[in-house]
Amino acid sequence: MDDVDRAILAVLEKDGRINNADLAARVGLSPSPCLRRVRRLEDTGVIRGYRALIDPAAVGRSLRVFVGVRLARHARADVAAFERAVLRLPEVVHTHHVTGNFDYLLHVEVADLSAYEDFHANRLAGLPGVAAVTSYVTMKTLPTGPAAR
Missing domain, CATH: 1.10.10.10 (Winged helix-like DNA-binding domain superfamily/Winged helix DNA-binding domain)
Known part of the structure; x- marks a missing residue:
């Protein structure tokens, strides 16, 4: 290059x-x-694809939440079960396996706080192996990266 x-x-x-x-x-x-x-x-895979950037609010997903998830066990089967399950949740935009206080950091988009409460209680907390969930509600997103320059 x-x-x-x-x-x-x-x-x-x-x-x-x-x-x-x-x-x-x-x-x-x-x-x-x-x-x-x-x-x-x-x-060669340097350019992995092209996509449209959608305004979440325009499609009814105006609340953005970053969610730290800690698993109860880290056995390969437990991790795989969690990953399979979380990838099926349409509210989860990105899933990152991270180091630190959490095992996973999720980027979640939903309509509002009530929708997030339902998602948290009825879908996320029940995923295989979840021991703890910590939510960070986004108040504002600043434009960054190449598009903001």
Whole structure:
């Protein structure tokens, strides 16, 4: 990977829908070599995909909660059972296996606090192996990353 590849990635991080001609102009290449580079970055897995960023509030998921989950046991079967179960919950946007006070950090999106209470009590707390759940309700999300610059 060279500086041109990095420039292509920087542009695509900000605008994944940019057409090849505009991308090529922004990184100082002609369209054909630019397209070859993009395809190579895709084929080698550097670019893993393209997706739309959806406004959670617009689809009825305006409450964002980060949830620390501690498991009762860490045997391979217990961990696998928890992971299989948590991946089936549509409210869970991201699941991270972490170090520290929790075993997992979940990013959860729901309509409101009442919906989160129901999710917590009736779905999350009953997952296999869950010993403790700690919730952090998001008050505001600041724009960060390449799109905010």
